[in-house]
Amino acid sequence: MQSGGRNTLKLCHKCGTEWVSQHRIPGRTETCAQCGYDLHCCLNCTFYDPGAPQQCKNPTVELVQDKEKGNFCDEFEFASDKGPQAPDPRRDSSRDAWKKLFGD
Numbered sequence: 001m002q003s004g005g006r007n008t009l010k011l012c013h014k015c016g017t018e019w020v021s022q023h024r025i026p027g028r029t030e031t032c033a034q035c036g037y038d039l040h041c042c043l044n045c046t047f048y049d050p051g052a053p054q055q056c057k058n059p060t061v062e063l064v065q066d067k068e069k070g071n072f073c074d075e076f077e078f079a080s081d082k083g084p085q086a087p088d089p090r091r092d093s094s095r096d097a098w099k100k101l102f103g104d
Contacts, residue, residue, distance in 0.1 A: 008080045013043040014068075025078050028070045038070035039078075046079040 010019045017034035019026060026039035042048045042064050047057040054063050064071045 010044075010078045011081045012037060012039065013041070013079075019078070025076055028072060030070075037068065040070045040073075040076055042067035042071065042073075044079055045073070045075075046077040047075060048079070 011017065012019060012032040012035060014037040015032060015035040017032055019032070019039055026044075028040045030039045031037060032039055042055065045056075047061070048067065049055060049057045053059065054061065055067060056064075058075050061073055061075050064073060
């Protein structure tokens, strides 16, 4: 999937392996091909927020006790991660200035 010139990836929260499927979301019992962890879980959901009530940005969902296990949440949306991008030249110049001032 392309988003702003970069790939939008759906990555396993545990090992970072990309989930590739023709489906929009993984099934409740679907697991990561690399590490075997559940994919349809809170930790892979775009609504997961450790600081929110019930650790979910969606106030209408039922409490899920184990955020790492597969669940039946109908609101699940696989969180997307932005793929590799070009380095920020400002960051590189800032790093060079820091090294010049303070050394390695």
